[in-house]
Amino acid sequence: MPLKKRRVKLEDIARKLNVSIATVSRALDENPRVKLSTREKVLKMAKSMGYMPNQIAKSLSSGKTNIIGVIIPRYDEPFFIEVCRGIDDYAREHNYKILISSSRNSFEFERDNLIAFERGLVDGIILSPTHETEIFTHIKNVIQQGIPVVLFDNIREEVQGADHVLIDDDKASFNAVEFLIKKGKKNIAFIGGIIEKKVFQDRFKGYLEAMKKYNMTIREELILHCKSLDREYEDIEIQNFFNNIPIQPDAVFACTDNYGLLSMKTLLKSGYKIPEDISVIGFGDLGLGEVYVPSMTCIAQPTYVMGQKAAELLIKQFNEPNEPHLKNVIKLKTKLVLRDST
C-alpha cells in the first residue's frame, strides 16, 4: 500500500507549468480567456498529475454546493423511497446530488435535520413533514434564510414561501368509493387511521362525500379509525374490527396499502371469498398489493412523479433568486388500479 499522497491542487499544476493559479483555474473551466495552447498544456498536466477538484473549496467560493437536502419521515416505506428516486433522477439530470435524511417520524429529528442543512450544506430542501409536525416555525426560519424549500405529501398547513406537492386525497377516496358503489356494493366498510391527521381526515371526507352523493346509509359499525402507529397493533385492531362486525360488509375501502392487506388477510381467514363475497381497495400502490393473492385493487399515487415535480420546483427556485418567492401548489392526480380484489 503506497503512502497516501497529498492531493494535487491548482497551485501544483500552476507551478509545474510556470503559470498563475488563475490561468489554471480558467483553463480547466475552458474559459476563452486562456490561449488554446495553454489550455491544452494545463489539461494534459492536470490529467497526468491526477488532479481532482476540491468540491468543498469550490462550494465555499461559489456559494453553491449543488446538493439538495431531502428529509423523509422514514426509509422503510416504499412511498418515500419512490419519491426519492424521482427526486434523484431529476436532480442528477440537472447536476445536483441529494442528501437524504430520515426524521424517524419525530419532530425533533426533523428540526435537527433542518438545522443541519441550514448550515450551508445544501442549496435547498425537499421535506415531507412528520405526522407529529404541527408547528412550522423551523421551516419558516429556513425560508427566511433564503434557502428554497419544497414540501410534499403530508402537509397540514401551507407555508408561505415554500412550494407544495400534494395528491388529492379527498378526490382519490371519493373516486374509489364511487367505484364500489357503482359496482352495486351496499355495505362499504371504511378503514382509516388516526383521525387527527389531515391525510386520514381527507380520505374519510372522500368516503363520506361519495356515500352521501349516492344516498348510501353511513353506518358507524362499518367505520374503523385505527389508533395505532405500530404495525403489529394495527393488525390486531383490524382483526378485532372484522371479527366483531355486526353487519356483513360487501366492500372495504382501506386508507393505506397495509390496512387493505391486513383486511384481506383477516377476511380470508374468516372464510370470506375475495372478490366474490367482498371487494377490497387499498390506498397506495407500492409493496405487496400486486403480488398478494388475490392481488389488491389500489389507488395508485404518482409517487415517482411527485419526486420529480418537487425537484423541478426546487431547481426552479434556484434559478430565480430574486425574491420574494411566494408559493406554487401542485396537486397530483391518482388513479385506480384494478386488480383481483374487486
Add this chain to the structure above:
Amino acid sequence: MPLKKRRVKLEDIARKLNVSIATVSRALDENPRVKLSTREKVLKMAKSMGYMPNQIAKSLSSGKTNIIGVIIPRYDEPFFIEVCRGIDDYAREHNYKILISSSRNSFEFERDNLIAFERGLVDGIILSPTHETEIFTHIKNVIQQGIPVVLFDNIREEVQGADHVLIDDDKASFNAVEFLIKKGKKNIAFIGGIIEKKVFQDRFKGYLEAMKKYNMTIREELILHCKSLDREYEDIEIQNFFNNIPIQPDAVFACTDNYGLLSMKTLLKSGYKIPEDISVIGFGDLGLGEVYVPSMTCIAQPTYVMGQKAAELLIKQFNEPNEPHLKNVIKLKTKLVLRDST
C-alpha cells in the same frame, strides 16, 4: 416576505463586540483560552444575531466534511434500504451524515458516483458494487487517494485496503437445504439466478454441499438458474420451469425472496398445497414473505446490522489515519425464519 438577509458570520459578531474573529471562533468552541465572561458575551450575541456556522467553510478549514458517501445499486430494494438505515443510525450517533447515491445497477454510474465523492465531498465511502462491476480499479483509485472505503454485500473480489462486510451465502444455503432434508424432503428444487454471479454461485454451492452430505440425488431437472434481470421475465421463467417439470418436487429452495414468492404463486395456481404438498424457502427476509398467504419461510439476513458494521468499520478507519490500512473482513450469520410455507 422579508428580504433575504445576508448570513451572519463570525466577523459580524466580532465587530459588534469589538473582539477578534479568532476569539469569537474559540468562544463558540468553548475553548478555555477565552475568558468565561467573553465567552458568554459571544454566545449571547451569536444567539441574538441568529448565527449559523457555515459548514462548508468549516469543512474546508478542517479537511473533514463529516459526511459518509453511500453507493447502493438501487433504491427500490428493501435490502439496501435496511442497510442504509443501519449505516445512518450508526453514523448519526457518531456525528456523521450520509449521502446516498444509487448506481442504478450500472457500472458507469457506480464509477461516476465514486468520482463525485472523490472530489472531497465525503470523508469515506460505503459501497455495494453492482453485479456489472468486474474490475475494481475505480475503487482502488479511491483508496489510493487515502479515502477510507468499506464494501458490502456483492463482493466478487477482495480489495486491498478496503474493509468488507458480507454474509455467508454458502453456509446459509447449506443450512436451509439441510433443514429441508431433515424434514424428509426428497426432491428439493433449486431456483437460482444468473450463475455467473458470485452470490448465486455460493448459494448453489451450499445447495449442492447439503445434498451431497446427505447423499441426495441431484437432479438437473429440479434446478433452475434464472437468466433474466427483469422482474417480469423472472416470473415467466419460473412458471415455465414448474409447468414443465418432469418430477414432482416436494420442496423448493429459492435464492431470493422474489424467486420464492413467484414459485409459491405458480405452485398455488397449479394446485399445489403449501406446505402440505411442498415446502418453500426464500432467501432474504424483507418485503412480502411475511404477509403472503401462506407466509414464507426465509433465510433472514442481518441487513440492518450489516449497515451498522459497515459504518463502524469506516469510522474506525477515520480514527486511525496512519496507514497502511490493510483490510477487515466481517462475515455475518444468517438465520432461518420458520413460517407457514414449511
Add this chain to the structure above:
DNA sequence: TTTAATAATACAAACGGTTGTATTATTTAA
C-alpha cells in the same frame, strides 16, 4: 515598584478554489 510568569486576546496564514482588475505580450492600424 519592577520583573517574570501567565492569562487573554489579536494577528495572520492557511484550507483550495473563483473572479474582478491590473499588467504584460501581441496584434492591428495609422
Add this chain to the structure above:
DNA sequence: TTAAATAATACAACCGTTTGTATTATTAAA
C-alpha cells in the same frame, strides 16, 4: 515604426472558518 487595440496572463481579494504565533493585559513573585 509607433500608438492604440486587444489578447493573454498575473495579481490579489474573497468565500468563512481554524489555529499557530505574536502581542498585550493581568497577576504573581521578588
